[in-house]
Amino acid sequence: DGGITQSPKYLFRKEGQNVTLSCEQNLNHDAMYWYRQDPGQGLRLIYYSQIVNDFQKGDIAEGYSVSREKKESFPLTVTSAQKNPTAFYLCASRREVSNQPQHFGDGTRLSIL
Amino acid sequence: GENVEQHPSTLSVQEGDSAVIKCTYSDSASNYFPWYKQELGKGPQLIIDIRSNVGEKKDQRIAVTLNKTAKHFSLHITETQPEDSAVYFCAASMADYGQNFVFGPGTRLSVLP
Numbered sequence: 001d002g003g004i005t006q007s008p009k010y011l012f013r014k015e016g017q018n019v020t021l022s023c024e025q026n027l028n029h030d031a032m033y034w035y036r037q038d039p040g041q042g043l044r045l046i047y048y049s050q051i052v053n054d055f056q057k058g059d060i061a062e063g064y065s066v067s068r069e070k071k072e073s074f075p076l077t078v079t080s081a082q083k084n085p086t087a088f089y090l091c092a093s094r095r096e097v098s099n100q101p102q103h104f105g106d107g108t109r110l111s112i113l
Numbered sequence: 114g115e116n117v118e119q120h121p122s123t124l125s126v127q128e129g130d131s132a133v134i135k136c137t138y139s140d141s142a143s144n145y146f147p148w149y150k151q152e153l154g155k156g157p158q159l160i161i162d163i164r165s166n167v168g169e170k171k172d173q174r175i176a177v178t179l180n181k182t183a184k185h186f187s188l189h190i191t192e193t194q195p196e197d198s199a200v201y202f203c204a205a206s207m208a209d210y211g212q213n214f215v216f217g218p219g220t221r222l223s224v225l226p
Contacts (some may be wrong), residue, residue, distance in 0.1 A: 020189050042202060042218040090156050099145045102214055104156035
């Protein structure tokens with residue numbers, strides 16, 4: 001079955017540590033996205049990528065970094081500069097054709113130790 | 114930029130009753146409106162979408178209506194069941210290459226047995 005796989009499901013970060021969240025898709029989608037979701041809130045866009053080796057900042061990119069070396073993969077690094085990283089992180093992908101929805105993975109919950 | 118509001122933030126209904134969630138958007142250029150259902154600890158799943166050239170769309174117990182003039186769209190769930198309990202998000206986007214989605218803050222629906 002095609003889909004989006006996020007790993008790990010739970011992740012803990014120590015002070016001053018960078019952590020990387022994995023997102024892999026086998027849907028052959030061009031575009032991939034990272035969102036942050038805080039309790040009781042909607043989805044806020046961190047970064048997105050429409051093609052390999054290219055990505056753009058979203059609304060809350062500070063303290064995060066991404067790479068897009070392969071079409072299938074779009075890892076997100078939460079750096080030590082992100083002072084409030086505790087949240088639920090969602091990865092999505094989409095066909096770059098008009099009127100196509102985003103498809104989401106099942107998320108990674110990041111907590112601070 | 115686009116802004117999406119969603120009401121109510123919480124909604125409780127008796128099993129078998131109908132539920133209605135309403136979203137308003139600000140950018141008249143938006144023309145694609147998906148709805149997502151998110152269960153606890155999972156990623157959002159697309160349940161229905163509507164394009165701006167259509168006023169209403171139905172899929173079994175779920176329907177979406179769109180009023181372009183008033184810039185609002187609504188999700189209607191009939192004959193609600195306990196498994197409909199979840200958080201529902203609306204979104205708006207423009208149907209062109211590289212479209213990003215702006216999400217509403219979500220509605221927590223509880224269906225009481």
